[in-house]
Amino acid sequence: MKGFATRIVLSMVFALAGPVCAESADARAMLNQMSAAIRSLDYQGSFAYQHAGRVDTLRVFHAGGAVERERLISLNGPRSEVIRNGRNVTCIQPDGSATVYVNGSGRGLLPLVPDASSRPLGDQYDVSISGSDRVAGYLADIIDVTPRDAFRYGYRLWLDQGTRLLLRSTVLDSEKRVLEQFMFVSLEIGKLPDETELVPGQRELKTTAAAASDEAELRGASEWRVNKPPTGFALVSARRSGLAEKPTEHLVYSDGLASVSIYIEPRNENAADMTTMAGRGTLNIYTYTEGDLRYTVLGDVPVATVTAMARSIGRNTQPRAESR
The missing domain is CATH 3.30.200.100 (MucB/RseB, C-terminal domain)
Incomplete structure (x- = not known):
C-alpha cells in the first residue's frame, strides 16, 4: 500500500512539473469537447477529492443524454449521497434525512470542472497542451489554462485522449500552488449505470423540499x-x-x-x-x-x-x- 501511495504522489509531482507548455490551436477546442463529454457520456468510477485541508474519496455513476442522471456517494467518513435527475437534486445525509432542490445552473456533480461552455473564452487565459500522462488507466492530454493576471485561478486538466472526458483537475493560484484537486483512481467510460445505481441506497428517506427559488x-x-x-x-x-x-x-x-x-x-x-x-x-x-x-x-x-x-x-x- 505504501508503494502504491508513493507512486500516486510521484505521478502528481511529475505531472505538475510537466514539460514546457506549447501553444496549441486545438487546446481551446478541447475545453469545449470536455464540457460536452461530461454531460453526454455514460461513465462510473471512484475519485479522490482534495479540498479545504482534507481528502475525500467518492464514487460517481453518470448516465448522459438530454436529461442527465447521476449519483455521488461518499466512501470515507459518514455515508452521504447526492442524486441528480436533470435539474432536480437530492442530498441525503447519514441519518436518512433528504433535501430536494432545483439546480438552476444545471451543472453536474463532479468537482473542479471549469465552465467552458457558458461564453467564449477571452484573452485573459493562455491555453496550451503541455504533454500527456496516464490517469486511472487512460491516456490523457494535459491542458494548462494559465491566467494572465491575478483576478482568476489557473487550471491543469487531464482529458482522456479518446473521449475528452475530464480525468483529473487541479486549481492553481498565481504562484502555481495547488489549491484543490480531484483525480479518478478507477473509471469505466461508456458503461451505462444500472437503474439501482442511480437511485438512493436507503429505502426509507425523510424528505423535505428546499425553498424553491423565486x-x-x-x-x-x-x-x-x-x-x-x-x-x-x-x-x-x-x-x-x-x-x-x-x-x-x-x-x-x-x-x-x-x-x-x-x-x-x-x-x-x-x-x-x-x-x-x-x-x-x-x-x-x-x-x-x-x-x-x-x-x-x-x-x-x-x-x-x-x-x-x-x-x-x-x-x-x-x-x-x-x-x-
Whole structure:
C-alpha cells in the first residue's frame, strides 16, 4: 500500500512539473469537447477529492443524454449521497434525512470542472497542451489554462485522449500552488449505470423540499451594475426575487471560465455596519452593508476579484428592468 501511495504522489509531482507548455490551436477546442463529454457520456468510477485541508474519496455513476442522471456517494467518513435527475437534486445525509432542490445552473456533480461552455473564452487565459500522462488507466492530454493576471485561478486538466472526458483537475493560484484537486483512481467510460445505481441506497428517506427559488430573469437592464469589473468579466445573467417587498437582485459575471455572483438585498434591521471577507478552498466571499442594503460577492475566484467587484458596485443609469 505504501508503494502504491508513493507512486500516486510521484505521478502528481511529475505531472505538475510537466514539460514546457506549447501553444496549441486545438487546446481551446478541447475545453469545449470536455464540457460536452461530461454531460453526454455514460461513465462510473471512484475519485479522490482534495479540498479545504482534507481528502475525500467518492464514487460517481453518470448516465448522459438530454436529461442527465447521476449519483455521488461518499466512501470515507459518514455515508452521504447526492442524486441528480436533470435539474432536480437530492442530498441525503447519514441519518436518512433528504433535501430536494432545483439546480438552476444545471451543472453536474463532479468537482473542479471549469465552465467552458457558458461564453467564449477571452484573452485573459493562455491555453496550451503541455504533454500527456496516464490517469486511472487512460491516456490523457494535459491542458494548462494559465491566467494572465491575478483576478482568476489557473487550471491543469487531464482529458482522456479518446473521449475528452475530464480525468483529473487541479486549481492553481498565481504562484502555481495547488489549491484543490480531484483525480479518478478507477473509471469505466461508456458503461451505462444500472437503474439501482442511480437511485438512493436507503429505502426509507425523510424528505423535505428546499425553498424553491423565486428568481426571474430581468427584462432590460438591472438596477445595479459593477462599474469597473476586472478585465474580461462581463454580465451574463441578471435575476430578481419577486416575492419580497424589497426584492433581491442577483447578478452573475463571467470571463468564460470563472463566474462571480453578486447579491444586493435588504439589510437586516438589527445588522451592524460591517465588512467581512471569508474563504474556503477556492471559494471567496466578500460581504458589506451600506445604508439599508447588504451586498454579497462570491465565486471560485481570488480575493482580489471579489474585492474589486464589491468596491465597484453602483446604480445603473439605464432604465430600471422588470422581472419576466
